[in-house]
Amino acid sequence: MSESNNIKVSVRVRPLLPREKEASEHPKCLISMPNPTKTVLQLPKPLGVDTGRGLTEDDKSRTYLFDECIWSFDQSDSNYTDNKKYYQQTGPDLLSHLFEGYNVCLLAYGQTSSGKTYTMMGNRTEPGIIPLLIKDILKQMEICVNEKINCELRFSYMEIYNEQVRDLLGDNNSQKCKVREHPQTGPYVENVQEHLVRDYSHFLSLLNKGNHSRSTATTSMNDKSSRSHAIITLTLKQTRFESHSEDDLGDAAEEMISNIKLVDLAGSERLGKTKLYGQQERIKEGTLINKSLTVLGRCIGLLAGKDTSKSGTVVVPYRESILTYILKENLSGNSKTCMIFCVSPVDFEETHQTLNYANEVKKIKTSARANKTKLSKAPVNWEELQKSDQTVIDSLKKEIEVLTEKLSRIEVSSKAETQEPTQFDKIIEFLEKESARAKFENKYLKQLMKEKNSHIEELNRHIDYIENEYETLFIESQLAQRVHLQQIKQELLDATYSSQQKMELDMREYDPCLLF
Numbered sequence: 481m482s483e484s485n486n487i488k489v490s491v492r493v494r495p496l497l498p499r500e501k502e503a504s505e506h507p508k509c510l511i512s513m514p515n516p517t518k519t520v521l522q523l524p525k526p527l528g529v530d531t532g533r534g535l536t537e538d539d540k541s542r543t544y545l546f547d548e549c550i551w552s553f554d555q556s557d558s559n560y561t562d563n564k565k566y567y568q569q570t571g572p573d574l575l576s577h578l579f580e581g582y583n584v585c586l587l588a589y590g591q592t593s594s595g596k597t598y599t600m601m602g603n604r605t606e607p608g609i610i611p612l613l614i615k616d617i618l619k620q621m622e623i624c625v626n627e628k629i630n631c632e633l634r635f636s637y638m639e640i641y642n643e644q645v646r647d648l649l650g651d652n653n654s655q656k657c658k659v660r661e662h663p664q665t666g667p668y669v670e671n672v673q674e675h676l677v678r679d680y681s682h683f684l685s686l687l688n689k690g691n692h693s694r695s696t697a698t699t700s701m702n703d704k705s706s707r708s709h710a711i712i713t714l715t716l717k718q719t720r721f722e723s724h725s726e727d728d729l730g731d732a733a734e735e736m737i738s739n740i741k742l743v744d745l746a747g748s749e750r751l752g753k754t755k756l757y758g759q760q761e762r763i764k765e766g767t768l769i770n771k772s773l774t775v776l777g778r779c780i781g782l783l784a785g786k787d788t789s790k791s792g793t794v795v796v797p798y799r800e801s802i803l804t805y806i807l808k809e810n811l812s813g814n815s816k817t818c819m820i821f822c823v824s825p826v827d828f829e830e831t832h833q834t835l836n837y838a839n840e841v842k843k844i845k846t847s848a849r850a851n852k853t854k855l856s857k858a859p860v861n862w863e864e865l866q867k868s869d870q871t872v873i874d875s876l877k878k879e880i881e882v883l884t885e886k887l888s889r890i891e892v893s894s895k896a897e898t899q900e901p902t903q904f905d906k907i908i909e910f911l912e913k914e915s916a917r918a919k920f921e922n923k924y925l926k927q928l929m930k931e932k933n934s935h936i937e938e939l940n941r942h943i944d945y946i947e948n949e950y951e952t953l954f955i956e957s958q959l960a961q962r963v964h965l966q967q968i969k970q971e972l973l974d975a976t977y978s979s980q981q982k983m984e985l986d987m988r989e990y991d992p993c994l995l996f
């Protein structure tokens with residue numbers, strides 16, 4: 481079942497930069513966010529003529545409504561939102577969609593130096609949404625072990641630079657990767673390396689390596705301006721095991737593969753503002769950045785008007801730029817997509833344009849569906865294969881000969897596309913699956929042991945407590961008993977003493993000597 485959702489649109493305004501503070505004595509913030517879904521942009525000159533009754537708010541400003549308006553202009557303001565607070569608002573939804581099996585996408589859009597990289601990557605002291613999200617994905621993966629779900633997270637990092645895709649984690653950075661289209665899952669990038677994320681520090685080392693290789697340059701607007709669109713893809717594979725007993729892992733019953741694309745777009749720029757005159761390479765980069773963003777804008781415009789179009793089918797020009805081609809599914813297909821629009825508090829033209837752009841994006845719908853697959857219980861008939869050991873060995877020998885010969889001639893990738901899987905391939909695949917299963921079983925049993933050990937520890941603590949209580953009660957009861965015995969003894973002594981006294985009195989009364 482697919483779910484139709486509008487693209488979620490957020491707008492974030494950044495603080496003034498040192499150069500903006502220096503440029504004017506009292507720089508004025510053009511943006512206000514009177515509530516969490518409203519953004520108001522002041523017009524530099526009022527529209528219309530004052531007819532004596534004064535200008536209306538509409539003459540002086542433009543008002544926009546979005547899903548989220550994020551105020552990061554003034555740190556001293558109580559509504560100020562830093563990266564962590566923004567993540568707390570947005571991250572949990574992204575995380576749950578990913579684990580529910582949906583493809584997810586978060587794109588940061590905005591003019592150059594508006595805060596896209598700051599929002600997505602952050603810095604050492606204030607990590608952005610990407611590191612914060614990955615920390616939580618890894619935590620959630622640990623929790624899944626308890627529910628007999630094995631998770632594998634793969635990470636790839638590429639950039640689109642001058643309309644070509646480069647793998648930022650590849651062995652050969654200058655190698656260009658091709659974009660192809662799968663009939664069911666849509667466009668994908670060929671030969672981009674996917675790295676299995678072991679833990680958070682491993683992820684950080686991959687991210688740093690990729691960031692280091694990313695194309696950046698100094699412009700007059702930004703000391704470290706991104707000259708490319710960066711796309712991080714995290715692919716999560718969840719395998720759910722099913723069994724009737726708690727201690728046994730059972731068989732793999734269901735598989736879900738979902739991904740999240742985190743896109744830091746290069747900023748749109750104006751030659752006049754970036755002051756790149758004479759720098760041919762920078763100008764070429766800027767032109768191609770603007771071109772791809774213009775195509776993105778055209779696609780968005782067409783998609784936004786799609787429902788109301790009377791002309792029937794709309795041809796969206798995804799293929800006109802690599803960026804839109806790669807993002808095709810996220811803009812209109814199987815994806816839950818969010819866009820964050822970063823704006824400067826002072827550049828009216830660019831901020832106005834960005835807000836109008838965001839207003840269009842609000843209207844776009846995507847139709848996401850959870851990517852679940854039921855697994856058959858026995859992927860390979862292992863027993864049957866074992867019965868005919870010799871036949872298998874002979875056929876494997878032959879296969880190896882054939883494959884070795886083919887390998888020397890044919891590229892592995894083209895072979896994989898054209899050939900039916902052989903028995904050898906099937907065994908390898910089966911063994912790989914078994915090894916992954918054994919690894920997870922080990923992890924699951926370790927987790928189970930950890931839980932049982934902590935249960936035993938808790939029971940031991942409880943026993944200690946009961947023993948202590950028993951000892952205290954025992955001592956108290958002995959004390960109470962002693963006090964009670966002493967009381968009885970005293971009472972007996974008192975009784976004996978008083979009866980003795982009475983007897984003495986009686987004796988004195990009946991003393992025969994006193995009779996005469």
Ligand SMILES: Nc1ncnc2c1ncn2[C@@H]1O[C@H](COP(=O)(O)OP(=O)(O)OP(=O)(O)O)[C@@H](O)[C@H]1O
Nearest residue numbers: 494552592593594595596597598702705706746747
């Ligand atoms: N919310 C924020 N709080 C504090 N500083 C910020 C914030 N957003 C952006 N900045 C600062 O603004 C400057 C530009 O930000 P950033 O590099 O993220 O812009 P960008 O939109 O990615 O630019 P480009 O498109 O040129 O790469 C940086 O010095 C960054 O530290």
